[in-house]
Amino acid sequence: MANLPAHASPKLAPQQAPLPSQLDGLHDNASQESGTATGQQTPALPDSLLSPAFTPPATPGGTLNLDLNPTQILHYNQGASLQKSAEHTKAPKLLQQLPQVECVVRARIPTTNGAEMFLHLYLNDLDNKEHLAIVFGNNIRSRSLDRVRPGETEMDRMIRGAYVGKLHPGRTSSWIDDEKAETQPTANRRVEPPLVRIHSECYTGETAWSARCDCGEQLDEAARLMSFPVEDLASDAPAEAQSLKSHSAGGVIIYLRQEGRGIGLGEKLKAYNLQDLGSDTVEANLLLRHPADARSYGLATAMLQDLGCGADANPDGVRLLTNNPDKVRAIEGPNREVLVKERVPMIPLAWRTGGERGIKSSEIEGYLRTKISKMGHMLQ
Ligand SMILES: Nc1nc2c(ncn2[C@@H]2O[C@H](COP(=O)(O)OP(=O)(O)OP(=O)(O)O)[C@@H](O)[C@H]2O)c(=O)[nH]1
Numbered sequence: 001m002a003n004l005p006a007h008a009s010p011k012l013a014p015q016q017a018p019l020p021s022q023l024d025g026l027h028d029n030a031s032q033e034s035g036t037a038t039g040q041q042t043p044a045l046p047d048s049l050l051s052p053a054f055t056p057p058a059t060p061g062g063t064l065n066l067d068l069n070p071t072q073i074l075h076y077n078q079g080a081s082l083q084k085s086a087e088h089t090k091a092p093k094l095l096q097q098l099p100q101v102e103c104v105v106r107a108r109i110p111t112t113n114g115a116e117m118f119l120h121l122y123l124n125d126l127d128n129k130e131h132l133a134i135v136f137g138n139n140i141r142s143r144s145l146d147r148v149r150p151g152e153t154e155m156d157r158m159i160r161g162a163y164v165g166k167l168h169p170g171r172t173s174s175w176i177d178d179e180k181a182e183t184q185p186t187a188n189r190r191v192e193p194p195l196v197r198i199h200s201e202c203y204t205g206e207t208a209w210s211a212r213c214d215c216g217e218q219l220d221e222a223a224r225l226m227s228f229p230v231e232d233l234a235s236d237a238p239a240e241a242q243s244l245k246s247h248s249a250g251g252v253i254i255y256l257r258q259e260g261r262g263i264g265l266g267e268k269l270k271a272y273n274l275q276d277l278g279s280d281t282v283e284a285n286l287l288l289r290h291p292a293d294a295r296s297y298g299l300a301t302a303m304l305q306d307l308g309c310g311a312d313a314n315p316d317g318v319r320l321l322t323n324n325p326d327k328v329r330a331i332e333g334p335n336r337e338v339l340v341k342e343r344v345p346m347i348p349l350a351w352r353t354g355g356e357r358g359i360k361s362s363e364i365e366g367y368l369r370t371k372i373s374k375m376g377h378m379l380q
Pocket of ligand 1: 199214215258260262271272324346371
């Protein structure tokens with residue numbers, strides 16, 4: 001697992017266009033029907049679909065952001081060979097080192113189901129997006145957030161979330177929660193490896209009720225597993241979840257802003273239209289001249305390290321909630337900065353129950369089948 005750079009798209013090297021072999025199939029078989037029964041090859045489509053109009057702009061977020069002036073708190077390596085010039089139109093570089101990340105603010109979020117979590121907002125030196133860490137429990141703390149900033153007051157620290165315990169009216173110290181007499185961060189008190197979920201943004205599945213994918217269910221399920229003690233698990237929870245020793249130890253969802261497997265919402269919506277025209281989720285990306293998966297995970301690895309979940313502070317590793325084996329390798333980082341001790345499957349309810357429960361749509365089964373056959377996902 002150590003060999004794959006954390007920044008690599010797990011399935012394909014970054015590319016701006018389909019492989020020649022994929023394009024050959026399209027041009028040579030223009031008259032062929034666009035059926036997807038075998039699921040092995042991009043179906044033939046009229047040449048008109050391959051017009052330059054389909055060439056997307058640079059993958060959203062896939063640019064190096066060297067304009068860090070808004071905070072000036074990221075001390076990224078000036079010696080690195082990153083140039084400020086034409087990088088903005090290129091795909092992300094396969095860096096040998098993890099990007100630098102900084103948690104700039106954290107806040108307590110009481111959730112609608114009664115559980116509480118702490119939302120951590122990160123900046124970084126790779127892109128200009130606000131990536132998030134959703135932390136459950138009191139055992140996981142950000143080192144960069146806790147670090148003392150020159151000249152800051154106690155009120156400054158509390159406003160940016162660098163406090164222990166809970167805020168309450170009249171509190172004056174970020175270090176001492178006088179209502180709890182807690183003086184130290186509770187980091188490193190955990191008894192077993194934390195649960196971790198690396199989640200990529202999906203507006204359609206998480207906010208717009210889309211039943212094309214399982215993203216919304218996965219986000220909810222990850223939060224549920226991290227927030228409640230084992231006895232509160234639903235009776236139909238998968239066996240793997242039932243066998244987890246504890247769910248109340250907390251965990252972290254790294255929420256990466258790489259919508260649509262990294263191609264952005266606009267391009268994903270085009271991909272949906274191509275899916276309605278007969279392509280599967282992988283073929284649609286390729287027809288739009290995107291990689292099947294344009295994501296990278298270096299930021300997630302760096303955020304986990306900052307949260308004390310890396311190998312340096314947490315040699316027992318983490319338990320990663322995923323069905324995607326490539327994600328396991330990628331998240332460990334170029335030098336195994338994070339150890340994945342265990343992969344915990346996230347089998348969608350609809351798949352487990354043969355469509356009786358969970359997401360109801362004619363699209364979801366094909367979507368999951370394609371993830372198994374073309375992206376190596378493990379749903380068994
Ligand atoms: N391009 C594209 N992206 C999609 C589509 N459906 C979902 N996504 C995106 O896929 C990402 C989620 O990826 P998944 O493949 O479900 O999950 P994964 O993260 O690889 O694997 P798991 O950890 O097992 O969930 C999100 O960014 C979604 O927006 C689609 O049809 N096309």
